[in-house]
Amino acid sequence: MKERRPPQKTRERNGSVTEPAGKRVTLPRALSKLGYCSRTQAERLIAEGRVAVGDRVVADPSAWVDLSTAIIKVDGREIAAEARIYLMLNKPRGLVTTRHDPEGRPTVYDCLTDFDVPHLSPIGRLDKASEGLLLFTNDTEFAQALLDPITHVSKSYHVQIDRIVDDDILTAMTSGLRHDGELLRATSVRKLRQGDRNSWIEVELQEGRNRQIRRMLEALDIGCLRLVRVAIGGLELGDLPKGSVRGLTESEVKDLRRKIGNGKATRD
Structure with a gap:
């Protein structure tokens, strides 16, 4: 589905984010594209008044920003695009696929202690009793497209x-x-x-x-x-030892992107 952009409006002096022009996306999508969080999480942050564009708090999740020029802040800290990271884990049985478990059970993040990436998230899940290939990334749009049924990965x-x-x-x-x-x-x-x-x-x-x-x-x-x-999607677990993690190669990421592209999944 293609983006539906609002009519052209005049930019206000105070840095209004309502005028679509240039590399403009909605504010939740901007936070997602920067690798900070998912769009659902971004909408929650915006509703809580924790997101600002420049020095102005923006409480409207439908507001538009220009990614090439906007200074976006969360809790007063400027958000910069993180380097994209793509990992695979051979998940052992007995680990839950969550960052923090309220029951105190071991989680898949116990296998990722060498990767200090704040917004690294699993792509999909494997339940506690299941094992094998589990992908992680901080590229939220890549993750969402890979999970979208329309891509048929x-x-x-x-x-x-x-x-x-x-x-x-x-x-x-x-x-x-x-x-x-x-x-x-x-x-x-x-x-x-x-x-x-x-x-x-x-x-x-x-x-x-x-x-x-x-x-x-x-x-x-x-x-x-x-x-x-x-x-x-053709990316195989191979002989990666149980509990071990490795980065995806550039060609592996490109191949997954091609499969996502062939599925033609798009997001607002």
Whole structure:
């Protein structure tokens, strides 16, 4: 969806932010593009009166600013664009995907102690019992586009189930299953290997819903023994050790950007 810009207005002497011209975006989007926070968080900061453009507090989240000239401050401190950081973590089982857990449980940030980046956030989530590839960035627009269902960026998982897989299970997961009134469907499912009493399958999703694979298996009365995310949009976890973090290469970031672009996800 393209940006809807308001009619041209005359800039006021006091630094009004209502005139769209040049590199102009809404104030919440400006904070997002600078890597400071998400637009939802920015709207909350603005409503609390904590954001200023120049020396003027701006309480209107629909206000426009020119990123090439505006001096934006939060709590009196000027916000500058942060260097973009893109990381991958091989998340171990047992960690929760949050910065601060009220129950005091270990979090994924315990693996990021070498990266002192204030606004580094996970792209999506893996629940406590799940493991594998988890991306982090301070590039909020990149993260939002990667998560947007319209971009159809695939995510692949290796899943161990508590029974021998058969064609009926594979067909049911790709045809669609209802769980709590919601239709859940995998893009593809294939058998990887099996033992005497359990099997490993590979599941690909393009629209990840909360606990989607576990809920699909619950609908089939199948137990999930392990769930490991192994790839996002062609970016593979590879042999990264469990609990380890590495930066994405320039080519890996470019490849993900191409996939986002092919999906043509745009934001206001």
